Amino acid sequence: MAELGFNEHHQNEVINYMRFARSKRVQRLKTIDSCFEDLKESRLVEETFTADEVSDMLEGLQAVVRGEVEMELINTTHTNVLLLRQLFSQAEKYYLKLQTDVSELENRELLEQVAEFEKTDFKTTNKTSQDVSKPKLAPLNEGGxxxxxxxxxxxxxxxxxxxxxxxxxxxxxxxxxxxxxxxxxxxxxxxxxxxxxxxxxxxxxxxxxxxxxxxxxxxxxxxxxxxxxxxxxxxxxxxxxxxxxxxxxxxxxxxxxxxxxxxxxxxxxxxxxxxxxxxxxxxxxxxxxxxxxxxxx
Structure with missing residues (x-):
């Protein structure tokens, strides 16, 4: 079992967030797939195309896919900010000051560890936690x-x-x-x-x-x-x-x-x-x- 260094409660919170992120990712991928399907159904009706027509179709598809990906990235950033807002708000209630290390976000070893966690623990806990309602965030470091x-x-x-x-x-x-x-x-x-x-x-x-x-x-x-x-x-x-x-x-x-x-x-x-x-x-x-x-x- 992959370990992220959390206790059981925080690990469940991470799983809930990854489940939310995966659902958003699946929705966005479906949107991109629908862009290609729309192109096939609307533009690929003839047997032969000229180079300009192919270039025009690819540019249109590129613009649509680029817009969808950019929107997803922006939405992911904003979602992460809201998540940090929840954590910081809880910390400020107890006069705590949390710190983040942006350089760790590009740590390949940790990223691979998260990927392994998603493949193993996330899949095993997905079935058992489907009927569990999403709990509210608990106070951090309450003992302090x-x-x-x-x-x-x-x-x-x-x-x-x-x-x-x-x-x-x-x-x-x-x-x-x-x-x-x-x-x-x-x-x-x-x-x-x-x-x-x-x-x-x-x-x-x-x-x-x-x-x-x-x-x-x-x-x-x-x-x-x-x-x-x-x-x-x-x-x-x-x-x-x-x-x-x-x-x-x-x-x-x-x-x-x-x-x-x-x-x-x-x-x-x-x-x-x-x-x-x-x-x-x-x-x-x-x-x-x-x-x-x-x-x-």
Missing amino acids: VSELLNKEIARLQEENDKLKARLKTLESQATSALDEKSKVEQALKDLQRVQTDQQFTRRSQEITDLEGTVETLREDFQKSLSATTASQKDLQDNLVAAKHDLLRVQEQLALAEKELEKKFQQTAAYRNMKEILAKKNEQMKEIRKKLQKYESE
């Missing part, structure tokens, strides 16, 4: 489109995986920043609590000392009052002075507390904590913007 789609899907999947990994990284960074911010805030609270405890302890000690002083003055006043009434006025004055001292000390204590708080705010630790919190807040804002961007995508 699937391959392109699979590649595009794989690329999109890979890009999606990268975006997911990037999102996980940003989420991890955001979580770490939140944890670090919480630690810094807790450290600041602990520091403030320690400072407050220390201030409260000092304030309590000062109040205790003042209360002890007042109590001592009160005891001295009681002793002085019981000892002599003459010094009562002095003791009362001393008591008033002690109360004024107590008020003055309390006022000084309040001023000292405000001064301590002001000094604490001016300490390097407080400023560092404040700068760290400001930086973390800016980082959180940037991370939230990035997260919002990726969530929208």
Whole structure:
């Protein structure tokens, strides 16, 4: 069996085209035969002809046969163009670019192979395919489109995986920043609590000392009052002075507390904590913007 290098489907398509070409060729040959028959019936009625008459008949026959052959060749060319149009249209639907090599059309080896194919395979398949309706042309290289789609899907999947990994990284960074911010805030609270405890302890000690002083003055006043009434006025004055001292000390204590708080705010630790919190807040804002961007995508 002659082989043309096609699969079974394409070989059947070639057979259908060769059957069509042969039917057209047979019709044209019949037309040429009828030209000769017409010449015999219309002109060859006498027994003898002169040379001019024979030349005239041959020229007329030549013109008719030439016209028929030229018409057949033109029609064959146009038919081949329509066949190529079908193939190219199918290829363009799937973004394929077909190429032709005109030099192969004169390859004697391939032409003999086609002739052998027509003599053997074409004749054997002619009988079996007479009742089969002519199918429509099937898409060429259909697997190429699937391959392109699979590649595009794989690329999109890979890009999606990268975006997911990037999102996980940003989420991890955001979580770490939140944890670090919480630690810094807790450290600041602990520091403030320690400072407050220390201030409260000092304030309590000062109040205790003042209360002890007042109590001592009160005891001295009681002793002085019981000892002599003459010094009562002095003791009362001393008591008033002690109360004024107590008020003055309390006022000084309040001023000292405000001064301590002001000094604490001016300490390097407080400023560092404040700068760290400001930086973390800016980082959180940037991370939230990035997260919002990726969530929208």
